Amino acid sequence: MKNLRISLVQTHLQWEDIAGNLQQLEAKLQAIPTGTHIIVLPEMFSTGFSMQPERLAESMQGNTVLWMKKMAELKKCIITGSLIIHENNCYYNRLIWMLPNGQMGFYDKRHCFAYAGEDKHYTPGNKRLIASVNGWKINLQICYDLRFPVWARQQANNPPEYDVLIYVANWPEKRIHAWKSLLIARAIENQCYVIGVNRIGNDGIGIAHSGDSMAINPLGEILWHEANKEAIGDVTLSSNFLNEVRSRFPFLADADKFSIHA
Numbered sequence: 001m002k003n004l005r006i007s008l009v010q011t012h013l014q015w016e017d018i019a020g021n022l023q024q025l026e027a028k029l030q031a032i033p034t035g036t037h038i039i040v041l042p043e044m045f046s047t048g049f050s051m052q053p054e055r056l057a058e059s060m061q062g063n064t065v066l067w068m069k070k071m072a073e074l075k076k077c078i079i080t081g082s083l084i085i086h087e088n089n090c091y092y093n094r095l096i097w098m099l100p101n102g103q104m105g106f107y108d109k110r111h112c113f114a115y116a117g118e119d120k121h122y123t124p125g126n127k128r129l130i131a132s133v134n135g136w137k138i139n140l141q142i143c144y145d146l147r148f149p150v151w152a153r154q155q156a157n158n159p160p161e162y163d164v165l166i167y168v169a170n171w172p173e174k175r176i177h178a179w180k181s182l183l184i185a186r187a188i189e190n191q192c193y194v195i196g197v198n199r200i201g202n203d204g205i206g207i208a209h210s211g212d213s214m215a216i217n218p219l220g221e222i223l224w225h226e227a228n229k230e231a232i233g234d235v236t237l238s239s240n241f242l243n244e245v246r247s248r249f250p251f252l253a254d255a256d257k258f259s260i261h262a
Helices: 018-030 063-075 143-147 173-190 239-248
Strands: 004-010 038-040 078-087 090-098 104-108 129-133 136-142 164-169 193-198 200-202 208-216 222-227 231-237
Touching: 004 018, 004 193, 004 208, 018 063, 063 078, 063 090, 063 104, 078 164, 090 129, 090 136, 104 129, 104 136, 136 143, 143 164, 143 173, 164 173, 173 193, 173 208, 208 231, 222 231
Parallel strands: 004 038, 038 078, 136 164, 164 193
Antiparallel strands: 004 231, 078 090, 090 104, 129 136, 193 208, 200 208, 208 222
């Protein structure tokens, strides 16, 4: 495993404006220096957290996926973030994992946010996606999933299932203490790096977002954090540090065994 460089894009989102969001994000991505391995965008980065999938959903061959493919090829790196997808008569809050060669994986949000009615409009996913990059294993999740530690929990494997846990989000400012606390908790309990990318600004129904995007090391220490403004964080994850922490503190070997049922 070589060191892994990740760019966190904390941005305002234009409400339900796919073309406008892609245009502004393209300008931001163009400014990211070469050499990053992964660019992380927020949840529903093309629309904001909308409960109008009937109007806004796209297919896997739609403009936003094609835009991700173009930008991944241009930037020569992986681009990830979630968007609204229509497939098999269902709507999904789907995270796309787009490689520079045009290949992709995806993860459908497991825990739909019933408090905002997401469960009434979107179909939940039933399987995790753990991607591989340069020897790193990366677990990809979305926003509300953060409140459910079992879904992210490392199994008692040797080696562990994954090394980095990524959350993309539209997490409201009024509950931001939970966001920050749970990101740190996931890093400590799973002995992994955690990346959380959240939007800023008010959405179309008046909900405020402070961002508070973070990169956290396996000891729960904050490597990068920014709030209340647009920002791009550039962090390098150290494989040596990760291996040292796991070697010095082999806590995962004592973890409870469990299984998850879809």
